[in-house]
Amino acid sequence: MYTGETARPAKRITRQRTAINDLFDDEETFLTAQQVHDELRERGVKVGLATVYRNLQAMGEDGELDVIRAEDGEMTFRRCSTSHHHHLVCRQCGKVVEIGQDDTIQQWAADVAARHGFSDTGHELELFGLCSQCST
Secondary structure (H helix, E strand, O other): OOOOOOOOOOOOOOHHHHHHHHHHHOOOOOEEHHHHHHHHHHOOOOOOHHHHHHHHHHHHHOOOEEEEEOOOOOEEEEEOOOOOOEEEEEOOOOOEEEEOOOHHHHHHHHHHHHHOOOOOOOOOOEEEEOOHHHHO
């Protein structure tokens, strides 16, 4: 019986994906795809920018990397913490602070979804502002 869902192919562990994974083992900050590409090339890894984008997107979808879409639309990536969480993001310097799971936010999201007839929902939350250093 067809359910409308397509099976996702098994993820291939390529040398490029391994190199990206190794890079994030050494990195604590969020990086753009261009920064990842530049760092890999500096490490001697031959990889195209499109391949970096594709792998970062897949790693984000697989829960291996946190993905934040900045206000300008650019996506940044960082090794994912193991629990559900949200982020505070400084608009000026890009500093990111993880904030834990807040039951108020979880309940609000469930209530909004239910009011609109949605089920089996999930959410991502980034709050943008100025950090204390950029506010002065």
